[in-house]
Amino acid sequence: MSESDDGGSRRGALIGLLVAAVMLAVGLWLAHDLTAASKMQDCLMSGRTNCNVIEPAR
Template identity: 80%
Template sequence: MTDPEEGGSRRGAIAGLLIAAVMLAAGLWLAHDLTAASKMQDCLMSGRTNCNVIQPAQ
C-alpha cells in the first residue's frame, strides 16, 4: 500500500529545509552585525568622537 521509503525522503526534505532556514537566519544576523560594525568604522574614520549609538529612554 505505502512504501516505507516514502517517509525517509520527507525526513530528508524537512531536515534540508530546517538547515536552510538556520543558515538564512545566521546569514541575516551576520549581515546586520557587519553593517553595524561598518557604520561604526565609517564614523570613527571620519574623525568623530561621538560615534556611540544613543538609546532613547523608555
C-alpha cells in the first residue's frame, strides 16, 4: 500500500462526512420550516384572523 491510497480513502470519508452534515442541516431547516407552517395552518383553521408570531420584549 502506498500513501496515495491512504489519502484517497480519507478524501472519500471527508466528502461523505460533508455530505452527511449538509443533509443534516437541510433536514433541520426543513423540519423547522414545516413546523412553522403547520402552526400557522392550525391557527388559521381554528378561525382566528390574527396569527402573527408575537416576539417577546427584550
